[in-house]
Amino acid sequence: MTTPFSARIDLAATLQSGQVFHWNQNADASWSGLIGSMPVRVSEKNRCLVVHEGDHGTIARHFALDHPLEQIAAAFPNDPMSQAALSACEGMRILRQPRWECTATFITSSMKQVAHIRSMSLAIRERIGTRPEGSKIQAYPSFEKLAGSTESVLRDCGLGYRAANLLQTARILAEDRLNLDTIAKQKTPMLRKSLTTLPGVGVKVANCILLFAYERLDAVPIDTWIHRILLTMRGGRHGTATELANYARRRLGPYAGYVQQYLFHHARSLKRAKSPTSGIN
DNA sequence: CGCCAGGGTCTCG
DNA sequence: CGAGACCATGGC
Numbered sequence: 001m002t003t004p005f006s007a008r009i010d011l012a013a014t015l016q017s018g019q020v021f022h023w024n025q026n027a028d029a030s031w032s033g034l035i036g037s038m039p040v041r042v043s044e045k046n047r048c049l050v051v052h053e054g055d056h057g058t059i060a061r062h063f064a065l066d067h068p069l070e071q072i073a074a075a076f077p078n079d080p081m082s083q084a085a086l087s088a089c090e091g092m093r094i095l096r097q098p099r100w101e102c103t104a105t106f107i108t109s110s111m112k113q114v115a116h117i118r119s120m121s122l123a124i125r126e127r128i129g130t131r132p133e134g135s136k137i138q139a140y141p142s143f144e145k146l147a148g149s150t151e152s153v154l155r156d157c158g159l160g161y162r163a164a165n166l167l168q169t170a171r172i173l174a175e176d177r178l179n180l181d182t183i184a185k186q187k188t189p190m191l192r193k194s195l196t197t198l199p200g201v202g203v204k205v206a207n208c209i210l211l212f213a214y215e216r217l218d219a220v221p222i223d224t225w226i227h228r229i230l231l232t233m234r235g236g237r238h239g240t241a242t243e244l245a246n247y248a249r250r251r252l253g254p255y256a257g258y259v260q261q262y263l264f265h266h267a268r269s270l271k272r273a274k275s276p277t278s279g280i281n
Numbered sequence: 282c283g284c285c286a287g288g289g290t291c292t293c294g
Numbered sequence: 295c296g297a298g299a300c301c302a303t304g305g306c
Contacts, residue, residue, distance in 0.1 A: 018287060110288035116304055117287080160302030165289080202289045223287035240296070264287070275306080 002056075004048040007065035010091030011044045014063065017265035019095050019212055021105055021118040022125065022137060035062045036098050037132045037139040047091055064093045067217075072255045081229060082252075082259055085266035092265065094211060094258060099180040100173070101140045102213035107166050107200040108159055109208070114268075116158065123157035147174035165200025172198060188216050203241075211257040220248045220256045225267050 015023045015031055023033035030043035030052060040054035042063075051059055060066070069091070076082050104124075109117045122137070128149050129138035141149075147170040154163035172178055183194045191214060195206040210219035222230065222244060230244055231237070233251060252259040 106287080107289095109286095111286055111301085112288090112303080113286045113305065115286095119304085155302085158303065161300090162289095162302080196289095200289065204288060208287070221287065224285085225287070242295090268287095 002051050004045050004050045005060060005065055006048060008047050008069060008091050009044065009049050009063060009065070009093055010047070010089065011042065011049065013089050013092035013265060014095065017089075017092060017261060018114045018117075018268070019261070020097065021114070021121040022140075024137075032136065034132065034135060034137065034139055035059065036101070037130075039132055039135040062096055064096050067093055069093070072217075072258050075253050075255050076259055076262075077251060077253060079233065081233065081263065085259075085262040088266045088269065089262045092262060094217065094261060096215065097213045098140075099184075099209075099213045100143050103169070103180065103195070103198070103201070103209050104140065104143075104146070104166060106205045106208045106212075107169060107198075108162050109205065110162060110200070120158045124154070127153060127157055143170040143173040146170040162200060168199040169201070184214060188219065191216070192219075203245075207257075211261075217255050217257045218249070220245065220252060220260045222248065223264070225264050226260055229263050229267060 011031060015033070020033070023031050025031050028043070030041055032041045034040060035054065035058055038054055038058060040059060041052040042054070042059065043050045043052060049059070049063060049065065073086055073090070076086050105117065105121050108120050112120070121140070125138040125140055128141040128146060130141070131138045146166070149167065151163045151167055154166060159166060173180065178194065178197065183191055186194060188210060192203070192206045192210060195201050195209055196203065201209070204221050204223060207219045207221040210216040211221065220226070222241075226248070227244070230248055234247065239247070248260070249256055
């Protein structure tokens with residue numbers, strides 16, 4: 001136990017909002033997980049982050065304690081849905097994720113519920129990953145290691161038709177036909193185009209990767225939830241994918257990705273509250 | 282049991 | 295370009 005950081009955070013919202021899929025809450029309400037291969041245990045005290053285990057600098061960076069939440073909140077659109085999400089999720093942060101791990105988990109995410117993305121992530125870790133010293137769960141396998149795996153092993157992890165995509169992407173990276181670090185200097189539209197060359201990465205998944213692993217806080221992943229919300233904001237008026245994307249960018253402002261994440265988590269929280277039998281999904 | 286899930290890709294108009 | 299079929303799997 002050490003002195004808390006001073007930055008405000010809602011740890012549960014941050015870790016359960018469908019950004020990362022491998023954190024576990026302990027009996028004492030603290031959270032255990034990995035940042036890359038570094039075991040971490042953190043908790044919340046007076047809405048601030050307390051470190052029990054792990055390097056402080058790495059943790060502060062991963063949890064994006066430098067993001068200006070007040071400025072971001074002030075930039076939220078002034079409509080009922082956005083403001084409701086803002087007050088419900090105050091303190092939620094967009095994590096800075098390791099690029100490969102984020103890319104891989106969102107390749108597996110298509111047409112899957114959050115609960116199942118989690119189970120696939122845990123299965124891949126357990127089956128192919130390696131266990132850091134003193135960690136309960138295993139680290140996500142590197143793309144080199146995953147490239148040496150097989151499609152049938154990945155199907156055993158529950159990936160279904162996504163297995164081939166993940167394997168092929170891992171091989172492209174292992175053969176250095178694309179470098180996730182080198183492309184980080186590209187401007188957002190070009191970076192999005194680079195990411196979508198990877199098998200299993202379309203515009204939606206690319207926007208998740210841009211937002212969660214490349215600090216592009218204006219990137220807006222439009223999944224089924226956000227799609228419905230945007231339609232409601234437009235008064236039920238339908239449109240093409242590109243029209244909706246343009247609308248989202250204009251409507252949600254400079255921190256559109258943040259607004260999107262708050263809307264997503266809030267909408268899912270409301271639905272979970274209606275069915276108490278279901279756990280965290 | 283039927284529906285839906287943080288969609289991508291290929292085909293066809 | 296834009297719309298539709300198809301893709302596996304599990305939670306609800």
